[in-house]
Amino acid sequence: MHRTKVRVVRNALDANDTIARANRADFDRAGVTVVNLMSSPGAGKTTLLEGALSGLGGVRAGVLEGDVRGSLDADRIAALHIPVAQIETDEGFGGECHLDANMVRSALPSVPLDELDLLVIENVGNLVCPAEFRVGEDLRVMIASVTEGEDKPLKYPLMFRACDLVIVNKIDLLPHLEFDLDKLLYHVEAVHPGVERLLVSARTGEGMEGVRDWLVRAAVRERVPA
Amino acid sequence: MHRTKVRVVRNALDANDTIARANRADFDRAGVTVVNLMSSPGAGKTTLLEGALSGLGGVRAGVLEGDVRGSLDADRIAALHIPVAQIETDEGFGGECHLDANMVRSALPSVPLDELDLLVIENVGNLVCPAEFRVGEDLRVMIASVTEGEDKPLKYPLMFRACDLVIVNKIDLLPHLEFDLDKLLYHVEAVHPGVERLLVSARTGEGMEGVRDWLVRAAVRERVPA
Numbered sequence: 001m002h003r004t005k006v007r008v009v010r011n012a013l014d015a016n017d018t019i020a021r022a023n024r025a026d027f028d029r030a031g032v033t034v035v036n037l038m039s040s041p042g043a044g045k046t047t048l049l050e051g052a053l054s055g056l057g058g059v060r061a062g063v064l065e066g067d068v069r070g071s072l073d074a075d076r077i078a079a080l081h082i083p084v085a086q087i088e089t090d091e092g093f094g095g096e097c098h099l100d101a102n103m104v105r106s107a108l109p110s111v112p113l114d115e116l117d118l119l120v121i122e123n124v125g126n127l128v129c130p131a132e133f134r135v136g137e138d139l140r141v142m143i144a145s146v147t148e149g150e151d152k153p154l155k156y157p158l159m160f161r162a163c164d165l166v167i168v169n170k171i172d173l174l175p176h177l178e179f180d181l182d183k184l185l186y187h188v189e190a191v192h193p194g195v196e197r198l199l200v201s202a203r204t205g206e207g208m209e210g211v212r213d214w215l216v217r218a219a220v221r222e223r224v225p226a
Numbered sequence: 227m228h229r230t231k232v233r234v235v236r237n238a239l240d241a242n243d244t245i246a247r248a249n250r251a252d253f254d255r256a257g258v259t260v261v262n263l264m265s266s267p268g269a270g271k272t273t274l275l276e277g278a279l280s281g282l283g284g285v286r287a288g289v290l291e292g293d294v295r296g297s298l299d300a301d302r303i304a305a306l307h308i309p310v311a312q313i314e315t316d317e318g319f320g321g322e323c324h325l326d327a328n329m330v331r332s333a334l335p336s337v338p339l340d341e342l343d344l345l346v347i348e349n350v351g352n353l354v355c356p357a358e359f360r361v362g363e364d365l366r367v368m369i370a371s372v373t374e375g376e377d378k379p380l381k382y383p384l385m386f387r388a389c390d391l392v393i394v395n396k397i398d399l400l401p402h403l404e405f406d407l408d409k410l411l412y413h414v415e416a417v418h419p420g421v422e423r424l425l426v427s428a429r430t431g432e433g434m435e436g437v438r439d440w441l442v443r444a445a446v447r448e449r450v451p452a
Contacts, residue, residue: 041266041353041382042374068354070380095384097323097354125381126352127267128294128323147373147396148268154296155351156267158321170373176402178429203404 016133019101023108023136030113033219034121036099036135038159039143041125044169046073048143048202049120052211053082059219061118064107066099068124085110089124098129101136118219127156131163139218141165144188146179153187160188165196165214172201242359245327249334249362256339259445260347262325262361264385265369266378267351270395272299274369274428275346278437279308285445287344290333292325294350311336315350324355327362344445353382357389365444367391370414372405379413387418391440398427 027034039045053061062083065074074086087107089096096103104121111119121137123130142163144152147170153160160166166188174181181199188197198214200207253260265271279287288309291300300312313333315322322329330347337345347363349356357366366389370378373396379386386392392414400407407425414423424440426433 040268040351040374041378042371067381069383070377072377072380095354095358097352124354125266126323126354128321128350128352129355132321145268145373147371147399148266151296151298152267154298155293157295173373173399173402176399 013132016101019105020134020136023101023105024138026108026113027119027136027138030116032113032116032119033139033221034119034137035215035218036121036123036130036137036140037143038123038127038130038140038163039125040127040145040148043125043143043145043148044202045122045125045143046076048167048169048200048208048211049122050076050080051202051205051208052215053077053120054080055212056118056216056219059117059216060115061120061215061219062111062116064104064111064119064121066103066122066124068095068097073122083112083116096129097124097126098133099123099135100133104135118215120215127152127159131156131159131161139164141167143167143169144184145170146174146177146181146184150180150183150187153184153191157191160195161192163192163195165198166192167211168197168199169202171199171206172204239358242327245331246360246362249327249331250364252334252339253345253362253364256342258339258342258345259365259447260345260361260363261441261444262347262349262356262363262366263369264349264353264356264366264389265351266353266371266374269351269369269371269374270428271348271351271369272302274393274395274426274434274437275348276302276306277428277431277434278441279303279346280306281438282344282442282445285343285442286341287346287441287445288337288342290330290337290345290347292329292348292350294321294323299348309338309342323350323352324359325349325361326359330361344441346441353378353385357382357385357387365390367393369393369395370410371396372400372403372407372410376406376409376413379410379417383417386414386421389418390422392418392421392423393437394423394425395428397425397432398430
């Protein structure tokens with residue numbers, strides 16, 4: 001039975017990669033850079049996007065929101081007049097704990113790709129499964145909140161290894177926590193040597209200029225086809 | 227293809243329930259109350275157990291630790307001389323984002339059930355999938371950290387609905403957050419009317435007496451067979 005399960009998982013991942021490549025081809029045709037944004041529940045993905053996407057200069061940004069249930073996050077982004085589409089994994093997808101390439105594909109008709117330079121896909125809050133499913137993105141970003149403890153890279157290594165940028169959020173809370181920032185960064189470096197890191201507080205705005213710069217560079221860089 | 231997937235998931239859940247009943251029968255025979263403890267990554271499950279399990283009077287407690295990778299949490303519990311066994315979901319289970327009944331069953335030979343009154347199973351940090359898999363437990367407890375925002379019950383309703391107790395942790399940080407505790411409790415009540423709630427800071431110890439009382443009552447209550 002265990003072997004069967006492994007085979008089912010492998011087939012599902014292969015099918016996912018095929019659809020991810022189709023998504024990527026559509027993104028490339030439209031000239032959109034796509035960022036897959038991942039974190040634990042409540043690490044601050046939506047707050048970060050609220051702060052980052054309004055100040056991107058000439059870069060036209062849109063958001064695809066993944067959530068198990070509800071449109072709370074999509075409503076927050078829409079309030080900023082940023083184009084947003086929503087995937088609810090509870091409806092038709094069985095309450096999945098991650099986005100996969102097929103879910104993203106099913107939402108693409110609602111995303112005005114030709115009017116965008118940058119599309120951020122906000123994944124379901126989860127430090128495990130989202131890292132296993134490519135959705136056709138160019139880049140992967142994860143947010144680690146300082147309230148989650150220094151040990152998370154060691155406990156969820158795939159997520160920290162799979163991403164191109166680690167954003168350490170909620171640094172305004174550091175004076176109120178028993179949290180060793182150097183220890184977190186040491187653990188990040190141990191599981192993903194050389195990965196880019198940004199320290200921010202999405203709430204106070206500290207360090208957010210760096211996030212905006214990173215996103216602008218991602219949107220205008222010479223894009224490598226899939 | 228979508229239908230096939232749903233069927234595979236149903237079969238897996240049925241098999242899980244069969245094994246969960248076998249686990250429960252073993253727990254009942256040994257007279258152990260089993261608590262399935264769930265939360266986001268970094269919400270404070272291990273810190274809460276460190277604070278709660280040392281002060282349970284005559285109740286003999288043990289822990290079964292689930293983690294994707296590493297034995298950091300198990301080591302912390304073992305340091306308190308509390309019997310602890312570990313399931314690493316990365317090895318042999320494909321890096322699962324939750325514990326299922328079969329993983330728990332495979333670890334039972336390492337758990338001295340006959341010497342325990344209470345076994346706490348610390349699940350993988352995740353607000354989605356752990357709620358879908360019974361492991362044979364009597365009671366389910368979830369921890370919501372105030373750093374995660376007030377909207378989590380609306381976004382992860384199954385987790386909040388599936389549990390018998392909601393522990394709201396890290397209340398020592400309330401003065402430093404823009405967080406409306408009443409709003410969180412209102413949302414908890416909306417998705418799970420009448421569910422018991424405890425407000426605590428596992429770090430400062432505030433409210434932890436209530437957690438210990440709850441666990442002692444759980445361990446000595448008249449147990450209802452599965």
